[in-house]
Amino acid sequence: MKLHGTMEIKSDTLYIGGVNTVNMAEKYSTPLYIFDEELIRNNCKEYIKNFKVKENGNKVAYAGKAFLPLYMCKLIDEESLYLDVVSGGELFTAHKANFPMEKILFHGNNKTPDEIQMGIKYGVGRFVVDNFYELDIIERLCEEQNKIQDIYFRVTPGIDAHTHKYIRTGQIDSKFGFALTNGDFYLAVEKLKEYKNVNLMGIHAHIGSQIFQVEPFQEEVDVMINLVKELKEKYNIEITEVDFGGGIGVYYTEEDTPKSIKDFCEAIINKCEEKCKKLNINMPTLVIEPGRSLVANAGSTLYSIGSIKEIKDVRTYVSVDGGMTDNIRPSLYQAGYECAIVNKMNNISSNHKVTIAGKCCESGDILVSSTDIFNIESGDILITTSTGAYGYSMASNYNKIPKNPVVFVKDGEDKLVCKRQSYEDLLSLEV
Numbered sequence: 001m002k003l004h005g006t007m008e009i010k011s012d013t014l015y016i017g018g019v020n021t022v023n024m025a026e027k028y029s030t031p032l033y034i035f036d037e038e039l040i041r042n043n044c045k046e047y048i049k050n051f052k053v054k055e056n057g058n059k060v061a062y063a064g065k066a067f068l069p070l071y072m073c074k075l076i077d078e079e080s081l082y083l084d085v086v087s088g089g090e091l092f093t094a095h096k097a098n099f100p101m102e103k104i105l106f107h108g109n110n111k112t113p114d115e116i117q118m119g120i121k122y123g124v125g126r127f128v129v130d131n132f133y134e135l136d137i138i139e140r141l142c143e144e145q146n147k148i149q150d151i152y153f154r155v156t157p158g159i160d161a162h163t164h165k166y167i168r169t170g171q172i173d174s175k176f177g178f179a180l181t182n183g184d185f186y187l188a189v190e191k192l193k194e195y196k197n198v199n200l201m202g203i204h205a206h207i208g209s210q211i212f213q214v215e216p217f218q219e220e221v222d223v224m225i226n227l228v229k230e231l232k233e234k235y236n237i238e239i240t241e242v243d244f245g246g247g248i249g250v251y252y253t254e255e256d257t258p259k260s261i262k263d264f265c266e267a268i269i270n271k272c273e274e275k276c277k278k279l280n281i282n283m284p285t286l287v288i289e290p291g292r293s294l295v296a297n298a299g300s301t302l303y304s305i306g307s308i309k310e311i312k313d314v315r316t317y318v319s320v321d322g323g324m325t326d327n328i329r330p331s332l333y334q335a336g337y338e339c340a341i342v343n344k345m346n347n348i349s350s351n352h353k354v355t356i357a358g359k360c361c362e363s364g365d366i367l368v369s370s371t372d373i374f375n376i377e378s379g380d381i382l383i384t385t386s387t388g389a390y391g392y393s394m395a396s397n398y399n400k401i402p403k404n405p406v407v408f409v410k411d412g413e414d415k416l417v418c419k420r421q422s423y424e425d426l427l428s429l430e431v
């Protein structure tokens with residue numbers, strides 16, 4: 001198992017943020033999400049530095065869908081990031097955390113009229129307009145309230161990033177955005193002539209998620225910067241901000257070979273500079289929206305091991321007290337994870353394979369299909385690493401299993417950020 005961030009092994013026990021993980025499992029009980037605050041902050045700083053935020057005024061917007069407790073809103077504000085929200089719920093969270101509303105990008109392919117009204121009322125900085133329906137509503141509501149709203153258009157750039165089909169979004173057959181190839185984008189631009197209460201200041205595209213190579217992003221830069229020039233020449237529209245979305249891949253297992261944050265940032269910025277020079281246009285402000293690459297490796301999940309079922313000559317199932325309710329990614333995307341026993345960090349042997357299973361009533365509730373830990377016993381504490389993105393945010397109450405608490409650790413201290421759901425909480429909405 002790869003050690004991320006501040007993880008270290010001291011006499012066979014795993015520590016994160018200077019905190020003994022066995023003690024954390026005892027203190028908060030399991031299953032438990034544990035986050036390495038220093039690693040998140042360092043990742044933020046890597047983006048701010050390498051995306052030239054201070055130097056060139058570029059913007060890094062954290063994609064809140066990856067993981068958005070109130071505490072994260074505060075943390076990313078302290079680290080000078082913007083925030084991308086996709087629903088009334090995420091917007092409300094940011095509002096409650098006193099996140100500056102002008103630093104919000106409001107995304108979503110089907111924002112409801114209520115959500116749009118909420119965004120206008122709160123004063124969000126930019127709506128990323130996805131379709132004609134939304135454009136009409138924003139215009140109408142802003143006209144009624146005598147406001148002018150800054151917007152981006154979401155473009156479907158026709159780029160096919162090589163990632164899982166459920167998390168690929170840039171190709172033409174997508175529910176997101178205005179397609180370039182069928183002319184929808186230009187129709188939307190034409191419509192702006194009648195609309196007086198929206199200001200098209202930017203264009204946005206997101207080509208997919210968990211992408212390891214820089215080339216698809218460079219292709220995206222090519223399409224988007226061409227568009228900036230075209231909008232100026234054909235429509236006299238000055239695009240001052242170009243948003244390349246998120247999608248930078250991370251390490252989950254040895255099969256994953258992502259480039260560094262620095263490599264991605266440099267590739268995007270260099271390509272933009274080169275392209276703008278070639279087209280003889282000014283560099284716009286550049287925006288990116290990383291989610292996974294800021295938090296995935298910083299989060300881990302601790303579980304207690306319960307039943308161990310050995311089926312001779314077939315397989316050994318080692319079951320834990322969580323599963324697809326706290327990490328849907330293996331069942332949904334066949335995602336791989338690394339794991340270890342935090343109280344027996346050195347017990348690894350390549351010829352002893354076991355399967356780590358969750359506790360849900362689904363045969364597909366398998367967290368790690370094959371791992372080589374040996375001498376596992378009931379009561380041991382298992383960790384799966386890199387569960388920080390799309391774990392808590394995609395958690396469910398299937399089988400009426402309560403959601404895990406979230407603890408942040410740093411410099412030997414632990415801080416409870418989200419409480420464990422209780423059985424009473426589970427019934428709190430029932431009338």
Ligand code: LLP
Binds near residue numbers: 063084210289
């Ligand atoms: N911006 C937009 C418009 C997006 O749709 C997304 C992710 C991001 C930014 C952030 O992408 P990231 O840097 O995290 O790759 N649940 C899936 C991932 C879905 C991503 C959806 N959009 C998973 O667990 O792999």
